[in-house]
Amino acid sequence: MVLKILLLGLNSAGKTTLIRHVLEGKEFEELENLPPTEGVKTDEYRYRRLVEISVFDCGGQRQFLEGYFTERMERTIFSNVRVFFWVTDVGDRDKLNQSRFWFKQAFNSLKKFSPDAKIIVLAHKYDLKDKISKDDLKKYFKDKDPLQGVSFYTSSVKTKAARRILCNVLNKLIEKTETVRMKNIQNILNKLTKRHDAKVIMLINKDDGLEIASSISPELETKIITKEATEFLQYLSIKTLIYPLSMAQELVQEFRKNKFLKSKSLNTTIYKFDEEYLILKDIHKFVSLFVAISIPNLRSLDKFEQDIAKITPNLLEILKLK
Ligand SMILES: Nc1nc2c(ncn2[C@@H]2O[C@H](COP(=O)(O)OP(=O)(O)OP(=O)(O)O)[C@@H](O)[C@H]2O)c(=O)[nH]1
Ligand SMILES: [Mg+2]
CATH class of the missing domain: 3.40.50.300 (P-loop containing nucleotide triphosphate hydrolases)
Structure with a gap:
């Protein structure tokens, strides 16, 4: 259609x-x-x-x-x-x-x-x-x-x-018209959020920078989006103004101090502050994942990246990118 x-x-x-x-x-x-x-x-x-x-x-x-x-x-x-x-x-x-x-x-x-x-x-x-x-x-x-x-x-x-x-x-x-596909994507993201106790996991269409779907941890859902969080997402070319995404303000302030961790893979950018990570990962030429998560050590980060690799084919299939 x-x-x-x-x-x-x-x-x-x-x-x-x-x-x-x-x-x-x-x-x-x-x-x-x-x-x-x-x-x-x-x-x-x-x-x-x-x-x-x-x-x-x-x-x-x-x-x-x-x-x-x-x-x-x-x-x-x-x-x-x-x-x-x-x-x-x-x-x-x-x-x-x-x-x-x-x-x-x-x-x-x-x-x-x-x-x-x-x-x-x-x-x-x-x-x-x-x-x-x-x-x-x-x-x-x-x-x-x-x-x-x-x-x-x-x-x-x-x-x-x-x-x-x-x-x-x-x-x-x-x-x-797209209810089923959106629900399927949502389910995949929700599972990942729960499994790793993530704060936010968002799937983003790179062309328009808009969110395809997102999963937010229940404790964050009630917070309203802050101006700084908005600016940070804009910096990453993510257009979230129309979505009720909430982000911890502290993460963004910390980001300003510019701590920055290189990932093993080229298509991933990771920002780290203490145990909090913001991960922006291209899973396809047209699609990225944005994740805000708290991770105690690098091993669990590896595990998280492995899980992303596992769900990627499913997501791409639903988005008809395979
Ligand atoms: N202040 C302001 N200026 C705008 C806005 N949107 C567009 N403009 C300006 O309006 C002018 C015309 O924009 P275009 O998008 O080329 O207009 P158009 O309707 O496509 O014009 P045609 O193709 O000739 O029909 C440009 O100088 C834009 O920068 C807006 O929201 N606010
Ligand atoms: Mg025109």
């Missing part, structure tokens, strides 16, 4: 930045100065390594927009859409009128070719100080039109709100 996502909006609204931020795990600074998108750009992604997503990112310059509604292109663009994002730059009041106009065209085409698509208007660049509020945008877009079933959300690549919104929407879509 491939999920088709359609992104439209006026030029410079932030569509390409937004989608690459979420699905390629890149931060705002890495995405500055992207060239304008020429016509329709399609890309395939593996969201959380669990589902295939086909993104239609449509350049928003006027000459392109006009083309999308011609008989030749309309069907191709607007058919089989699961989620439609209309991206509006909330800092650009002068173009709101145009944005509303083209949104309504797109809305009609969607109703014709993908009547079941989820329709979302993003009040994007919400980090800007001078902006139109989401509620005002909603009023303006709705006008006299009820726009049944259209949801409005604020979004920003700078504040990570964009990642939260897009992931929420995508997670809901895959919740039902």
Whole structure:
């Protein structure tokens, strides 16, 4: 099953930045100065390594927009859409009128070719100080039109709100179709967590940096994620903001002191402080394991690494990477 996502909006609204931020795990600074998108750009992604997503990112310059509604292109663009994002730059009041106009065209085409698509208007660049509020945008877009079933959300690549919104929407879509696979992965991680009394074991998709599944020791579950833990995970390119992962704050502070242990294997990085270890291990070109664990001696670390080697084939099989 491939999920088709359609992104439209006026030029410079932030569509390409937004989608690459979420699905390629890149931060705002890495995405500055992207060239304008020429016509329709399609890309395939593996969201959380669990589902295939086909993104239609449509350049928003006027000459392109006009083309999308011609008989030749309309069907191709607007058919089989699961989620439609209309991206509006909330800092650009002068173009709101145009944005509303083209949104309504797109809305009609969607109703014709993908009547079941989820329709979302993003009040994007919400980090800007001078902006139109989401509620005002909603009023303006709705006008006299009820726009049944259209949801409005604020979004920003700078504040990570964009990642939260897009992931929420995508997670809901895959919740039902991927339940069994997710449960199977979860079970494997839970067993390992229990066996070694680990604090956190997370399986991560390297493309988007997002968690595929995680297992957290019960005593940590109630703690809220700290800012420092978040920063540390970001340093490791793990995007956890949307997950209720908790981490011991002390581990992160200790990490700053830069104690650092080399592992025997090249694809593993181990950070050690006293008896606490943070392990980041690539188990595949596309997948890593992140582990926070307390280990009394190197022998039990060896044992833990052996257990990881044992479960790896199963995990890869469930993720269809074998
Ligand atoms: N402040 C702020 N700027 C953003 C945000 N997202 C994107 N931008 C900026 O908006 C500008 C346009 O971004 P693009 O992603 O190229 O816009 P686009 O909608 O793909 O434009 P076209 O391809 O021409 O349709 C860039 O300078 C981005 O850095 C955001 O969340 N906040
Ligand atoms: Mg673009």
